[in-house]
Amino acid sequence: MTHTTVAILGGGLAGLNAARLMQQAGLDFQLFEARDRLGGRILTVDAAGVPGLGGYDLGPSWFWPRMQPAIAALVEELRLPSFPQNSDGDVVFERMSREPAQRYSAEPQEPQSLRLVGGAATLIHALAKMLPTERLHLSAPVTGLTLEGDGIMLTVAGADGSPESVTAEQVIIALPPRVAQVGLAFTPLLPPETLTLWQDTPTWMAPHAKFFALYDRPFWREAGYSGSVQSMVGPMPEIHDATTADGQAALFGFLGVGAAERRRMGEDALTNACLAQFTRIFGADAAMPRASLYKDWAADPWTAAPADPVSTGHAVFTPDWVQGPWAERLVLAGSETSPTEAGYLAGAVEASATAVSTLLTRLDGVRA
Numbered sequence: 591m592t593h594t595t596v597a598i599l600g601g602g603l604a605g606l607n608a609a610r611l612m613q614q615a616g617l618d619f620q621l622f623e624a625r626d627r628l629g630g631r632i633l634t635v636d637a638a639g640v641p642g643l644g645g646y647d648l649g650p651s652w653f654w655p656r657m658q659p660a661i662a663a664l665v666e667e668l669r670l671p672s673f674p675q676n677s678d679g680d681v682v683f684e685r686m687s688r689e690p691a692q693r694y695s696a697e698p699q700e701p702q703s704l705r706l707v708g709g710a711a712t713l714i715h716a717l718a719k720m721l722p723t724e725r726l727h728l729s730a731p732v733t734g735l736t737l738e739g740d741g742i743m744l745t746v747a748g749a750d751g752s753p754e755s756v757t758a759e760q761v762i763i764a765l766p767p768r769v770a771q772v773g774l775a776f777t778p779l780l781p782p783e784t785l786t787l788w789q790d791t792p793t794w795m796a797p798h799a800k801f802f803a804l805y806d807r808p809f810w811r812e813a814g815y816s817g818s819v820q821s822m823v824g825p826m827p828e829i830h831d832a833t834t835a836d837g838q839a840a841l842f843g844f845l846g847v848g849a850a851e852r853r854r855m856g857e858d859a860l861t862n863a864c865l866a867q868f869t870r871i872f873g874a875d876a877a878m879p880r881a882s883l884y885k886d887w888a889a890d891p892w893t894a895a896p897a898d899p900v901s902t903g904h905a906v907f908t909p910d911w912v913q914g915p916w917a918e919r920l921v922l923a924g925s926e927t928s929p930t931e932a933g934y935l936a937g938a939v940e941a942s943a944t945a946v947s948t949l950l951t952r953l954d955g956v957r958a
């Protein structure tokens with residue numbers, strides 16, 4: 591049986607930032623990630639849809655450094671280059687299907703949304719590079735936590751599906767609270783108020799899906815459009831230019847079709863409907879992309895709990911994420927638990943830093 595001082599559950603931005611801070615503090619940790627890749631909701635792919643640093647962000651695209659000091663500081667510390675979201679050119683508003691789309695000159699973006707060169711996953715790669723690989727366990731979902739006299743015993747599903755046990759003095763849960771509530775069996779049970787709180791905390795963006803069309807050239811820019819669209823016609827209510835920093839042309843949109851309907855329609859029908867919208871707005875060049883990409887987060891159980899597609903929004907902050915007998919052994923660190931930027935990348939950085947500092951104080955107290 592493996593023993594560690596701190597077990598970190600989740601290898602998204604929050605879990606990796608917690609690991610970085612544990613490493614800086616010189617503390618022993620092991621990180622367990624359910625998927626076969628790090629990053630969680632951060633998912634950057636190439637034109638073939640392969641995860642990496644290909645520049646197409648199927649998860650988060652933007653950060654706003656002037657409003658979000660925590661992510662600004664991390665991006666600066668990791669020396670990651672960024673570039674502004676394209677907003678040069680006209681914006682389009684589609685009000686109803688029987689009216690032609692309206693075209694407006696755009697106001698300068700305020701605050702300016704920034705993207706990372708290579709995609710948001712550059713954050714994940716830079717953090718992972720700082721950490722010893724033997725401490726990062728992929729395809730290792732934690733399924734259960736048992737409170738014992740001097741710590742917690744974790745049950746981790748091993749590579750062949752057989753359970754392995756890990757003991758830890760403290761546990762950082764860097765998952766959306768709803769995903770933790772659904773996926774982790776607690777012995778003894780979490781107190782009802784904690785259970786309800788986790789269940790009632792929506793996972794930001796979990797109900798959503800993104801569609802990308804990749805083109806040989808940014809023909810909309812040539813026609814004076816920025817690529818930004820607001821539409822009440824659909825199927826995408828919000829569309830943006832997604833051209834990469836090295837000039838690979840692309841548009842993306844958030845699907846406005848609900849999760850159940852998306853499942854019913856299937857990816858091919860959705861792709862056709864999205865391309866028809868791009869073509870209606872930007873002309874015939876939009877009809878024939880060189881590739882398309884689609885990610886439905888509501889269909890991904892490591893991000894979306896069954897309640898997420900029906901109950902959405904930002905988490906309401908509470909200082910008491912864990913109560914009862916678990917309170918001295920567990921801290922929550924996922925973005926949803928941030929007091930200032932719940933749901934955002936900045937929230938993941940902020941919440942994980944707070945969680946680690948709580949834990950360091952606790953461990954100091956135990957050892958003093």
Ligand SMILES: Cc1cc2nc3c(=O)[nH]c(=O)nc-3n(C[C@H](O)[C@H](O)[C@H](O)COP(=O)(O)OP(=O)(O)OC[C@H]3O[C@@H](n4cnc5c(N)ncnc54)[C@H](O)[C@@H]3O)c2cc1C
Pocket residue numbers: 599600601602603604605622623624625628629630631632648649650651652653730731732733764765766769770773774794795796798799800887892893923924925926933934935936937938
């Ligand atoms: C489509 C979309 C667009 C977004 N756009 C933006 C944006 O533009 N700007 C912005 O700031 N934010 C945006 N966000 C939100 C941003 O992605 C999140 O705030 C951030 O990535 C959350 O990081 P996290 O580490 O807290 O959680 P996650 O990234 O959800 O990480 C949790 C990790 O835990 C793992 N896990 C789950 N269950 C288990 C288990 N039982 N055992 C072990 N591991 C487990 C998961 O696989 C995952 O890797 C967007 C999100 C989505 C989906």
